Amino acid sequence: MSILEVNHIKKVYKTRMGGDEVTALRDVHFSVEPGEFVAIMGESGSGKTTLLNILASLDTPTAGKVLVDGKDFTTLKDNERAIFRRSNLGFIFQDFNLLDNFSIEDNIKLPLVLAGEDYKKMDAKVEKAAGQLGIVGLLKKYPYEVSGGQKQRTAIARALITNPRILLADEPTGALDSKAATNLLKQLREINQTGQTILMVTHSNVAASYADRVMFIKDGEVFHQIYRGDMTRSALLDKICDAVTVLMRGGEDSES
Amino acid sequence: MNHKLLTKFVFSGMQKNKKTLIPYLLAGTMTVMIYYILQSLAHCPYIYKDGVEAFYGAQIISILLEISGQIVAVFAAVFLFYTNQFMIRARKKEMGLYGVLGMSKKNITYILAAESLIHALTSIITGIMMGTFLNKLMLLILYKIINQPPVNGLFFSVEALKSTLVLFVILFAVSLIYNVASIRVGKPIALLQSDRTGEKEPKVKVPIFILGIITLTAGYKLVLSAKSIGGAVNILFVSILLVVIATYCLFTAGSIFILKCMKKNPKFYYKTKNFISVSNLMFRMKHNAAGLASICVLSTGVILLLTCGFSLMMLIGKNIDDRYPTDIIVTETVSEAGKGMDDFAAINKALQQDGIVTTDQIYRQYRNIMVTEKDGKQKITDPDTFDSDIASDIVTYLLSAADYNEYADMNLTLKDDEILIYSSGKEWKKGDNLNFMGKEYTVAGEAEYSAIRYIIDSTMSIFEREILVFPDDEQICDLMTEAGQRVNPDEYEVFIGYQLEKALTEEQMETVRALMELGGLNREAIRFKSEEMSAFYSIYGGIFFVGMFLAALFLMATVMIIYYKQMSEGYEDQKRFQILSNVGLTEKEAKESIRTQVMLLFYLPVAVAIMHMIVASSVVRLFLRMILIVDAFTFDMAIAIVSMIFLVIYTIVYKITSREYYKIVNRKD
Numbered sequence: 001m002s003i004l005e006v007n008h009i010k011k012v013y014k015t016r017m018g019g020d021e022v023t024a025l026r027d028v029h030f031s032v033e034p035g036e037f038v039a040i041m042g043e044s045g046s047g048k049t050t051l052l053n054i055l056a057s058l059d060t061p062t063a064g065k066v067l068v069d070g071k072d073f074t075t076l077k078d079n080e081r082a083i084f085r086r087s088n089l090g091f092i093f094q095d096f097n098l099l100d101n102f103s104i105e106d107n108i109k110l111p112l113v114l115a116g117e118d119y120k121k122m123d124a125k126v127e128k129a130a131g132q133l134g135i136v137g138l139l140k141k142y143p144y145e146v147s148g149g150q151k152q153r154t155a156i157a158r159a160l161i162t163n164p165r166i167l168l169a170d171e172p173t174g175a176l177d178s179k180a181a182t183n184l185l186k187q188l189r190e191i192n193q194t195g196q197t198i199l200m201v202t203h204s205n206v207a208a209s210y211a212d213r214v215m216f217i218k219d220g221e222v223f224h225q226i227y228r229g230d231m232t233r234s235a236l237l238d239k240i241c242d243a244v245t246v247l248m249r250g251g252e253d254s255e256s
Numbered sequence: 257m258n259h260k261l262l263t264k265f266v267f268s269g270m271q272k273n274k275k276t277l278i279p280y281l282l283a284g285t286m287t288v289m290i291y292y293i294l295q296s297l298a299h300c301p302y303i304y305k306d307g308v309e310a311f312y313g314a315q316i317i318s319i320l321l322e323i324s325g326q327i328v329a330v331f332a333a334v335f336l337f338y339t340n341q342f343m344i345r346a347r348k349k350e351m352g353l354y355g356v357l358g359m360s361k362k363n364i365t366y367i368l369a370a371e372s373l374i375h376a377l378t379s380i381i382t383g384i385m386m387g388t389f390l391n392k393l394m395l396l397i398l399y400k401i402i403n404q405p406p407v408n409g410l411f412f413s414v415e416a417l418k419s420t421l422v423l424f425v426i427l428f429a430v431s432l433i434y435n436v437a438s439i440r441v442g443k444p445i446a447l448l449q450s451d452r453t454g455e456k457e458p459k460v461k462v463p464i465f466i467l468g469i470i471t472l473t474a475g476y477k478l479v480l481s482a483k484s485i486g487g488a489v490n491i492l493f494v495s496i497l498l499v500v501i502a503t504y505c506l507f508t509a510g511s512i513f514i515l516k517c518m519k520k521n522p523k524f525y526y527k528t529k530n531f532i533s534v535s536n537l538m539f540r541m542k543h544n545a546a547g548l549a550s551i552c553v554l555s556t557g558v559i560l561l562l563t564c565g566f567s568l569m570m571l572i573g574k575n576i577d578d579r580y581p582t583d584i585i586v587t588e589t590v591s592e593a594g595k596g597m598d599d600f601a602a603i604n605k606a607l608q609q610d611g612i613v614t615t616d617q618i619y620r621q622y623r624n625i626m627v628t629e630k631d632g633k634q635k636i637t638d639p640d641t642f643d644s645d646i647a648s649d650i651v652t653y654l655l656s657a658a659d660y661n662e663y664a665d666m667n668l669t670l671k672d673d674e675i676l677i678y679s680s681g682k683e684w685k686k687g688d689n690l691n692f693m694g695k696e697y698t699v700a701g702e703a704e705y706s707a708i709r710y711i712i713d714s715t716m717s718i719f720e721r722e723i724l725v726f727p728d729d730e731q732i733c734d735l736m737t738e739a740g741q742r743v744n745p746d747e748y749e750v751f752i753g754y755q756l757e758k759a760l761t762e763e764q765m766e767t768v769r770a771l772m773e774l775g776g777l778n779r780e781a782i783r784f785k786s787e788e789m790s791a792f793y794s795i796y797g798g799i800f801f802v803g804m805f806l807a808a809l810f811l812m813a814t815v816m817i818i819y820y821k822q823m824s825e826g827y828e829d830q831k832r833f834q835i836l837s838n839v840g841l842t843e844k845e846a847k848e849s850i851r852t853q854v855m856l857l858f859y860l861p862v863a864v865a866i867m868h869m870i871v872a873s874s875v876v877r878l879f880l881r882m883i884l885i886v887d888a889f890t891f892d893m894a895i896a897i898v899s900m901i902f903l904v905i906y907t908i909v910y911k912i913t914s915r916e917y918y919k920i921v922n923r924k925d
Contacts, residue, residue, distance in 0.1 A: 078842070079843060079844055082840050082843070082845075083840065085839075086839060091839065093838070097835045099836070103457075109526065112526075113526050114840055114845070115840075116527075119522045119523060119525075119526035
């Protein structure tokens with residue numbers, strides 16, 4: 001069974017006066033298998049952020065369903081959705097979203113604390129996650145004292161500590177320099193190899209080339225997909241670049 | 257740039273900032289109103305104008321009003337600058353944006369000046385208008401409090417208008433200059449990025465924490481150890497200073513210390529609610545501790561003022577009865593034997609001639625000296641060392657057993673070394689020993705209150721008082737002679753009092769006074785209770801009235817400081833709660849955590865203020881004893897009632913503020 005099923009979702013925003021309607025997602029339909037690393041690409045305004053917000057249960061679709069492990073969460077109430085979110089999903093954001101008044105350690109512990117876990121079991125989990133990401137030495141520091149790459153690794157540790165079903169990443173390399181970005185992507189790949197399902201939204205071709213499958217979104221629909229199969233990363237990158245070019249040409253065509 | 261367009265900016269800016277602007281304008285208006293009312297009452301013909309008192313004691317009220325007007329002026333300056341700073345800080349980003357978009361500094365100055373003008377005009381005009389309407393009402397309330405019949409007629413004081421205008425125009429102008437200066441100094445891009453980036457976790461400042469504990473202990477100890485009025489006077493300044501220092505130290509260092517302790521306890525810390533609250537509070541305390549300490553000190557002031565005011569008003573009638581036990585009182589110091597009795601007879605005759613019917617006539621004579629107690633021995637006070645420690649000085653009244661028997665209607669004989677004693681300070685038991693002016697006496701018992709009722713002035717005195725009854729007059733004379741030339745042994749005090757059937761008219765009082773003068777008595781020696789009552793009500797009612805005004809002002813200041821604090825923090829916390837919600841904090845949990853934090857920040861200063869008040873209550877009561885007797889029960893009730901009222905008002909503000917705060921924090925964008 002698929003771990004995530006996105007079932008013909010549609011999202012329409014109404015302007016405040018109730019006049020014009022803006023369709024952000026027309027009809028998005030796809031599924032993700034357990035252990036898959038999927039990248040979603042698209043230009044700004046393609047609807048990829050809306051899609052991620054819906055997948056993250058931060059927003060609800062106008063029509064359609066989102067099933068995680070066969071369970072539809074779009075119909076849950078706000079509070080239940082928050083609980084669903086923290087027990088099933090892990091997040092990484094472009095601007096890290098670390099709390100500056102918590103130490104790195106406490107930032108990582110945050111989801112555990114929200115889940116009401118026994119504090120005695122926390123340290124071992126933090127150690128494991130921090131070890132995996134190479135930030136053990138930073139645990140006592142505060143976010144303002146560490147680099148962007150380290151912040152993002154902290155965010156990953158925080159996302160992974162609850163063993164989420166799916167790790168959602170929103171432009172995770174957006175605020176990093178290329179070296180830190182490469183390191184981070186390698187790390188995500190490693191994490192994926194341990195069986196973690198990852199869904200990443202990006203508009204960086206390089207970042208997408210680390211995924212198993214790349215989906216292109218355009219005008220609120222899934223436009224194209226590329227599977228890695230047994231391609232090397234650079235071969236995949238070439239294909240992605242081609243696809244992006246086609247995508248952009250298409251855009252030009254429709255404008256003219 | 258086009259002025260029309262700039263003016264548009266002014267109004268859109270005000271519209272956008274209405275959440276901070278409206279409280280600012282309200283505070284401004286209220287301050288103007290309070291100042292204007294106090295000023296115009298001070299110059300009001302119904303109280304005191306051009307040297308004419310509208311009623312007996314009115315000048316005192318006028319002076320009180322003037323003084324409190326000055327307090328309000330100083331306070332208004334501090335307070336308006338403070339709120340103005342909040343306003344301008346919130347606007348810096350907006351001004352930065354205007355700058356980046358190409359507006360010149362001149363244009364920005366124009367916007368600020370226009371805004372300031374609107375603020376000033378709104379506050380001053382509304383304040384004065386409301387003040388004019390409320391003036392009459394306030395006057396009537398004041399008249400009611402001081403027991404005067406209400407007056408008709410309206411009044412408008414040009415002087416008050418002038419001084420109000422001058423004061424507040426200056427204040428708003430200075431605010432404007434400050435704002436322009438702070439905007440002009442900054443580069444647009446720096447103004448735009450005035451958001452703060454990450455910062456260090458606060459450390460416990462151990463020395464300050466220790467200092468706080470020491471000063472608090474010392475201050476409280478001093479306060480609790482004061483047992484006499486003199487003692488209370490001695491420690492007043494030091495103890496206030498100590499407690500204020502302690503409050504600031506403990507709010508800054510102590511709060512962080514406690515939060516750190518909470519953080520060190522993983523079992524407590526790693527709970528959803530505590531986890532978020534504790535670390536947020538740690539940072540909030542770092543920024544707000546001093547503000548909270550100020551709120552605490554202000555609140556203590558408000559509660560203190562209100563408590564004293566309420567006690568005064570509740571007890572004023574009883575105190576007048578204590579202080580003026582009879583309707584007519586004559587007190588004098590005579591220096592020849594028999595003169596007192598002669599005067600008594602002369603006044604009796606004068607009253608009779610005037611057709612004044614008395615229901616009771618009282619005559620008392622006694623001697624009066626000042627002694628100092630040291631090591632259990634009482635000696636006559638040396639004028640050179642007087643003042644050094646007024647806690648041990650005692651006003652002593654000396655009576656002979658014969659007089660005592662007459663006054664108390666008793667038949668008591670004392671042995672040569674026996675005395676009766678009554679003391680306002682301590683309790684004497686039969687068989688106790690007292691060394692009085694070098695002679696050993698045995699206490700034969702406590703003197704009857706009925707005998708001394710007219711002698712001992714139970715109110716107003718900063719000294720302890722005692723009455724000693726000696727076996728005979730000779731012994732008193734001997735003692736006084738031995739004490740040296742400072743005391744005239746033939747000098748004694750006389751109290752003559754009359755209860756009347758009917759209250760006297762003013763003419764009758766004047767006649768009595770004239771008759772007394774003819775009889776060779778000092779005009780000042782006679783006092784009429786009804787007249788004194790009016791003065792009493794003027795003083796106490798005036799203090800109460802002015803106290804209420806100041807309390808209202810302090811309360812408003814407290815409320816505004818808290819409101820602005822919460823607002824500015826709301827914007828900072830918004831991002832934090834957004835992140836928490838992304839990670840899976842439910843709305844319910846968020847609400848709960850916000851409530852814990854806001855409640856703590858809100859109620860901590862008040863709780864500490866009430867604690868200060870309770871500790872200080874005994875000393876404050878001693879102080880009040882200088883002007884009136886306050887029994888413990890009434891006083892405690894006053895504290896309880898005032899605290900309740902204060903808490904209710906405070907809670908209303910809390911509800912409004914926390915709702916606004918939650919709205920800000922929960923805004924999704």
